[in-house]
Amino acid sequence: MPRGGPDASWLDRKLQTDRLEYTDRSDVPGTVKEKIVAALVQIGTKYGTHEANSVLVANMVADIPEPRILELGAGHGLLSRRVLELHPGASVTVTDIDPALVAGMAAGPLGAHPRATVRAVDATAIDAPDDSFDLVVFAAAFHHLPPAAAARAIAEGTRVGAKFLVVDGIRPTAGKLLLRYLTLPPIVGAVMLLSLRTPLSAIGPTVHDSFITCLRHYSRSAFETLAAAADSPVAVEFPATDRIENDDHPVIFTRS
Numbered sequence: 001m002p003r004g005g006p007d008a009s010w011l012d013r014k015l016q017t018d019r020l021e022y023t024d025r026s027d028v029p030g031t032v033k034e035k036i037v038a039a040l041v042q043i044g045t046k047y048g049t050h051e052a053n054s055v056l057v058a059n060m061v062a063d064i065p066e067p068r069i070l071e072l073g074a075g076h077g078l079l080s081r082r083v084l085e086l087h088p089g090a091s092v093t094v095t096d097i098d099p100a101l102v103a104g105m106a107a108g109p110l111g112a113h114p115r116a117t118v119r120a121v122d123a124t125a126i127d128a129p130d131d132s133f134d135l136v137v138f139a140a141a142f143h144h145l146p147p148a149a150a151a152r153a154i155a156e157g158t159r160v161g162a163k164f165l166v167v168d169g170i171r172p173t174a175g176k177l178l179l180r181y182l183t184l185p186p187i188v189g190a191v192m193l194l195s196l197r198t199p200l201s202a203i204g205p206t207v208h209d210s211f212i213t214c215l216r217h218y219s220r221s222a223f224e225t226l227a228a229a230a231d232s233p234v235a236v237e238f239p240a241t242d243r244i245e246n247d248d249h250p251v252i253f254t255r256s
């Protein structure tokens, strides 16, 4: 299935790629990945993305006194750290597929937090029993998975969790995507250089990954088609938000 969904136009199909991001590649030095993750922390903090995602998660479990939350693809762990502050009863299992990123999170405040567990987990094969969590969250990472793996992640997220929250870019129409394709690299580069004073060595890899990211986002119809491919029926919701179109948006999967 194309990233734009089964009915994707010719142009939409041209504007997708199988090229991997640096953070997906085992042949890329850990130092490069660390620079990209540090830049994600910087950008997400400056533009309030981590805070908005943490508030979203905390609100979704606000009615549960001691919610169990699994964060997949956590990278740096800022979302889980903030959720622990926002919900004093929450316990979080904070994970990533990359062992070096897991080690980095375990060495920081999450590693010592009494309500946090840090470990390696692959979103497409979660080693946890059914219904282990009230909420599973996968932020800014779902597009890393090609369609077959993405469908497995939906099946796994809804198997181990009562709700599976994906927060990621929603692929726009092909025309808007083309505009994003042409403008995103210079905009991200300029913001990092001028506004965030990011070290030059981090800018190239981060711009590369954000460019690949926009070409790999799934459309609404693709999310629906992926959910329909799960073994048992899964409902998909696109809750209304005040986020701008270019931001990441919530998509909630629930086993019917």
Ligand SMILES: C[S@@+](CC[C@H](N)C(=O)[O-])C[C@H]1O[C@@H](n2cnc3c(N)ncnc32)[C@H](O)[C@@H]1O
Pocket: 023, 040, 041, 044, 072, 073, 074, 075, 076, 095, 096, 097, 098, 101, 121, 122, 123, 124, 138, 139, 140, 141, 144, 145
């Ligand atoms: C762009 S980073 C997002 C980090 C963080 N969630 C955020 O919101 O900034 C994507 C993360 O997804 C992780 N990832 C990629 N494939 C994964 C998989 N199959 N299972 C779990 N994590 C994965 C990467 O290692 C990386 O840390």
